[in-house]
Amino acid sequence: MITLAVDCMGGDHGPRVTLVACRQFLEHHADAELLLVGLPASLGALVHPRARIVPATEVVTMDDPVEVALRKKKDSSMRVAIRQVKDGAAHAAVSAGNTGALMAIARYLLKTLDGIDRPAIAALMPNAKGEATTVLDLGANVDCTAEHLLQFAVMGSALVSVLKNDATPSVGLLNIGEEVIKGNETIKKAGELLRSAGNSGDLNFFGNVEGNDVFKGTTEIVVCDGFVGNVALKASEGLASMIVGFLKAEFSRNIFTKIAAIIAYPVLSALKKKMDYRRYNGAALLGLRGLVFKSHGSADAFAFEQALNRAYDAARNNLLDRVQTRIARAAPLLMPAAPAVQPAEAATSD
């Protein structure tokens, strides 16, 4: 039995969406049970033999500063959900709430793995090879050092190697040109660290990649600062929406285009499915001593269910232990990279 702790209050829509998704999820997974975390009065809509309410008295809002979420709201649904993971009551936690708050609380309660300074958000983006590119970080860290980018590369490799059963997935460093001389100082230094990691055989480093390579599928993993990754992700979502909107408008222009739409329906529906970002919802917070998944704040029930599915798959595949093993193996690589301010943590990486 896989147990997930769900922050039912999080996201733009709260229980109205999360409870519907939870019900669907339970119907699709006979070996799963859910801990529905939130204000009990808001959770009455879902009664199920494999769902149990875990009460919380507070809710982290989308615009709560991280400090407020972390220090003032100690009984928030987000925090209580993560605590279930820490206490061993759940295999993974899922929330559609405020990303910064989720990351801060998860990090505070669960702590990072040895050799990892900052957790990262890793998500899937569809690529032209018909697969998906794993991109990290997508918004957890907005001021990354070169060392952090190296850690993201190791964590991303660990994740993909576990899920795809490929021991050496390729890693690209997101930059503004393929040439080694491109980019800002942080990126150039990260390139050096990744190249030496690649040369020592610890990492399959491809080199610099550009924004379009994410969708080409040039590498299996793309590593970037969270600010850059978040903007690229949202820009892509925006473009996809624009195209879908354009097709809808064009195909409904007149009777001929409406007939064309009916005839082209199978292709358009395949395109719509491919471009449906909801299918890729559910990002992993990597680098923590526990599994936490982040859903898009605006997720609808279908999208939120995907995030639950992702958490379920991770728990079933024992992702945490396997990622932990990979990261421990890469510890010699990460140790010299750890910043001087945390020598105690870095020293325990073996």
Next chain:
Amino acid sequence: MITLAVDCMGGDHGPRVTLVACRQFLEHHADAELLLVGLPASLGALVHPRARIVPATEVVTMDDPVEVALRKKKDSSMRVAIRQVKDGAAHAAVSAGNTGALMAIARYLLKTLDGIDRPAIAALMPNAKGEATTVLDLGANVDCTAEHLLQFAVMGSALVSVLKNDATPSVGLLNIGEEVIKGNETIKKAGELLRSAGNSGDLNFFGNVEGNDVFKGTTEIVVCDGFVGNVALKASEGLASMIVGFLKAEFSRNIFTKIAAIIAYPVLSALKKKMDYRRYNGAALLGLRGLVFKSHGSADAFAFEQALNRAYDAARNNLLDRVQTRIARAAPLLMPAAPAVQPAEAATSD
């Protein structure tokens, strides 16, 4: 008569593409003449009464470090083309060459406008409103301060107000959330500067925008660091290519989908046109005392011709003078923001 200086050697394809584009451009513009800058032996393919070869003995390659392009190759086609603008022999220069080199040479030869520390690359991106969002910077500056972002906002406002004849176009600050608390320190500080500029009436500042807002057309101008802008632009190009490739593959799958493609042709061709990034080719290098336009390095003849068109339009509309006037008017806003290392330049902003 509008005279453009064309770096015919630049870009991935050099004269093979640039000369074809130049010929087309001349056919479409009876009141334009071109200075074809490059190795004379490579430029024989275009003979035209309104085209004249201006010889250069060197070529900046796509992977030349900026220092090499600037200090070693003093007779490069790129540099000679920009020199035509400086010397008053041409109204604008166009190059598809190495962006970093183009920016450095343009800045060295032409100098920046008073109140502007760094030129920025401003380009158009299509949006769901059927218009185009002006985004800057798209790769010229990879480590921007908050003050630089404010300068970009003023330059972008000047550009759009001139081209769209709208005195107060709206400006958004690209961030990872709409809330004021989001982003890294630079972005938060830039938000403060932009807000006070907005409050003082010098700028129509909308607030933070996210990656998807570029394509929604939430604001007319989006301001960002060049690294972020470049990644977002290329990611969008990559996604657009993926979608076009997907549609091609799906519509040619079997006889039924091929028939559907024929029937849906008008819509698909409209979509293809809308998503054709070549149409938006030709970015302005803003903030210089001269007009310089940058074409995508991989531009084909059609795309390169668009860059020539953009330079021609800018020259015809007397863009430089009008932008200069707007920036001069915003000088009190920019002066306190100029970094302390350049007090002499900042002091002359009136």
